[in-house]
Amino acid sequence: PVLPEGWTGEKEFKSIGQLSAANDRNIEPVGHHFLAHARRKRHKRTFSEDDRI
Amino acid sequence: MSAENDPTQRVAIGISFGNSYSSIAYTTGEGRAEVIANEDGDRQIPSFLSYVEGEELHGGQAKPQIVRNAKNTVAYFRDFLGQEFKSIDPTAAHQSAHAVQHESTVAFKIRDTQEETENEVTVSTITSRHLTRLRKSASDYLGKAVNSAVITVPTNFSDAQKDALNKAAKEAGIEVLQFISEPTAAVLAYDARPDAKLADKIIVVADLGGTRSDIAVIASRGGIYTVLATVHDYEVTGLKLDQVLMDYFAKEFLKKNKDASDPREDARGLAKLKLECEAVKKALSIGSSANFSVESLVGGIDYTATINRTRYDLLGNKLFGAFSRLVLHAVEKANLDPLDITEVILAGGNANTPKVASTVAAAFPETTTILAPSTSSSAIIPSELAVRGAAIQASLIQEFDLEDIEQSSHPAVTVTPHLAHAVGVLCISGDETSGIFHPIVETETSLPVRRTAIIATPREGGDVLIKLAEGLRHIKVTKPEPKPKAEKDEDDSDDDESDEEEEVREKTWKVGNVLSEAAIRGVKKGGKVEVQINIGADLGVNAIYREVGGKGGVRGIIQGSKASNGSA
Numbered sequence: 001p002v003l004p005e006g007w008t009g010e011k012e013f014k015s016i017g018q019l020s021a022a023n024d025r026n027i028e029p030v031g032h033h034f035l036a037h038a039r040r041k042r043h044k045r046t047f048s049e050d051d052r053i
Numbered sequence: 054m055s056a057e058n059d060p061t062q063r064v065a066i067g068i069s070f071g072n073s074y075s076s077i078a079y080t081t082g083e084g085r086a087e088v089i090a091n092e093d094g095d096r097q098i099p100s101f102l103s104y105v106e107g108e109e110l111h112g113g114q115a116k117p118q119i120v121r122n123a124k125n126t127v128a129y130f131r132d133f134l135g136q137e138f139k140s141i142d143p144t145a146a147h148q149s150a151h152a153v154q155h156e157s158t159v160a161f162k163i164r165d166t167q168e169e170t171e172n173e174v175t176v177s178t179i180t181s182r183h184l185t186r187l188r189k190s191a192s193d194y195l196g197k198a199v200n201s202a203v204i205t206v207p208t209n210f211s212d213a214q215k216d217a218l219n220k221a222a223k224e225a226g227i228e229v230l231q232f233i234s235e236p237t238a239a240v241l242a243y244d245a246r247p248d249a250k251l252a253d254k255i256i257v258v259a260d261l262g263g264t265r266s267d268i269a270v271i272a273s274r275g276g277i278y279t280v281l282a283t284v285h286d287y288e289v290t291g292l293k294l295d296q297v298l299m300d301y302f303a304k305e306f307l308k309k310n311k312d313a314s315d316p317r318e319d320a321r322g323l324a325k326l327k328l329e330c331e332a333v334k335k336a337l338s339i340g341s342s343a344n345f346s347v348e349s350l351v352g353g354i355d356y357t358a359t360i361n362r363t364r365y366d367l368l369g370n371k372l373f374g375a376f377s378r379l380v381l382h383a384v385e386k387a388n389l390d391p392l393d394i395t396e397v398i399l400a401g402g403n404a405n406t407p408k409v410a411s412t413v414a415a416a417f418p419e420t421t422t423i424l425a426p427s428t429s430s431s432a433i434i435p436s437e438l439a440v441r442g443a444a445i446q447a448s449l450i451q452e453f454d455l456e457d458i459e460q461s462s463h464p465a466v467t468v469t470p471h472l473a474h475a476v477g478v479l480c481i482s483g484d485e486t487s488g489i490f491h492p493i494v495e496t497e498t499s500l501p502v503r504r505t506a507i508i509a510t511p512r513e514g515g516d517v518l519i520k521l522a523e524g525l526r527h528i529k530v531t532k533p534e535p536k537p538k539a540e541k542d543e544d545d546s547d548d549d550e551s552d553e554e555e556e557v558r559e560k561t562w563k564v565g566n567v568l569s570e571a572a573i574r575g576v577k578k579g580g581k582v583e584v585q586i587n588i589g590a591d592l593g594v595n596a597i598y599r600e601v602g603g604k605g606g607v608r609g610i611i612q613g614s615k616a617s618n619g620s621a
Contacts, residue, residue: 001488001511001517001518001520002516009570012572012607013570013571013572014569015612016568017569018611019473019474019614020523020566022592023497024471026279026280026467026468027277027278027467028234028277028278029461029467030237030241031277035450037277038466041466042466046501047501
């Protein structure tokens with residue numbers, strides 16, 4: 001959409017709301033992508049840290 | 054420990070262990086899963102063991118023994134493992150060795166040695182003998198001693214059942230690397246194919262087995278799977294389909310032979326009928342007609358007949374319909390609509406029946422892909438799905454330490470927050486009421502997640518507003534104008550008798566919570582904006598917006614609410 005006239009935000013960004021509460025669910029410990037997730041979680045890495053390895 | 058527990062010495066396979074059939078598979082050097090045929094040439098190996106004068110018969114050789122040697126033939130025992138005697142349903146095992154109580158567990162009284170005495174053999178010993186034979190077949194085929202495996206189990210298999218299976222496997226010389234659930238294995242079997250594309254989708258795995266039907270609704274998000282709902286049923290089964298054929302042929306037989314007795318009331322006649330009907334059922338999955346032929350069915354009378362598929366489809370109609378209702382029930386249990394389902398994977402031997410696939414397909418919109426041999430040329434053989442998934446998982450984790458695998462599949466790792474609503478951007482208009490929601494991260498995606506999308510901007514370019522919001526999926530029901538009828542229940546999915554005024558149902562988005570606004574100034578004419586969204590486990594959002602090919606961009610952070618939950 002087109003930016004309305006006179007819109008301002010700090011560093012061009014304005015935070016308005018928050019995400020609704022998430023549901024806790026069990027993911028299936030299966031497959032390549034899960035193993036990557038488990039590795040990140042156990043080593044407390046973020047996606048970009050993981051990318052660098 | 055022994056060499057078997059040394060990851061470098063492992064030879065791992067995938068095993069699917071069912072009540073009716075089991076199979077074994079390995080993964081080739083190129084990463085393709087291959088199902089192994091045993092020495093009889095069977096890929097679907099009957100989970101049967103039979104003893105003749107102390108000699109052990111297994112699989113396809115043991116199965117015909119239910120005619121002559123029913124008492125010493127053990128079948129349909131998987132679900133007895135790790136169970137108390139009083140909680141099992143021994144119906145399927147009626148025609149073979151009966152289950153008896155043995156201390157707190159289940160055993161079979163069989164003559165399994167050359168001696169004339171009956172021994173009580175526990176179900177765990179039977180299982181371990183069965184697994185030993187499977188392991189041997191795989192070892193012979195691979196030319197290497199197999200010593201470990203990933204085994205598939207139903208989603209409702211308890212820890213006690215898994216422990217019992219683990220023990221039995223150990224006795225069979227198999228180190229269980231991991232138990233994985235059957236539906237997830239089926240999804241993995243499809244996703245691991247080289248031509249498979251990673252996508253966010255909701256998959257229903259509908260497994261019509263011999264003694265049970267299991268349906269699972271799975272969210273696949275970036276290759277990570279979450280089971281949203283499961284349904285288990287022990288009434289709508291492949292054995293019931295066999296029964297339908299048995300009743301049909303028994304009646305036809307009685308019509309032809311007025312003085313003969315009912316083959317269903319004779320133990321041997323029944324066993325012969327049963328074996329032949331299963332074969333007829335299989336033949337009808339491939340051809341449009343099949344021959345039924347049994348020598349000396351009952352009272353020394355031979356009986357041959359033919360049946361065509363149309364007749365069988367009619368006979369089984371009730372069960373096919375019941376199965377498709379089970380599938381819809383699972384979708385409902387997951388709080389979803391058939392429109393939300395991207396794919397239905399049909400698994401289990403009975404999914405080879407074309408009518409099963411077409412009945413299930415009719416329950417879903419045309420946008421849903423039905424993966425079965427009769428509806429899709431790229432479908433994998435339904436009976437091989439679980440074992441292929443197991444073989445792939447085995448190849449992925451075979452080099453890991455057992456401790457690592459256990460820690461990784463621990464709830465601390467697997468329990469993760471999942472998005473309650475989709476997150477995306479508004480197109481066309483910034484106003485929530487007239488904007489069109491474009492989802493970037495789908496609902497039920499596990500966190501943390503990172504997604505990137507390219508979105509179009511207004512034609513003329515210029516300054517652009519990007520509004521991040523939550524989207525709620527909504528089913529819009531449009532009824533045709535002419536004859537308005539009484540309101541239909543949205544969830545009542547079995548109501549399409551009134552073809553004339555069929556309502557049109559479609560998936561739309563309602564914009565929920567608005568999360569943030571961002572401005573990108575001076576976008577070129579026809580330019581596109583790349584949006585990258587990172588959502589953390591704390592529900593914090595980190596968004597980056599950048600014009601494609603442009604410099605800089607806007608970065609914004611929305612604080613997570615999870616830590617300070619309760620105030621909102």
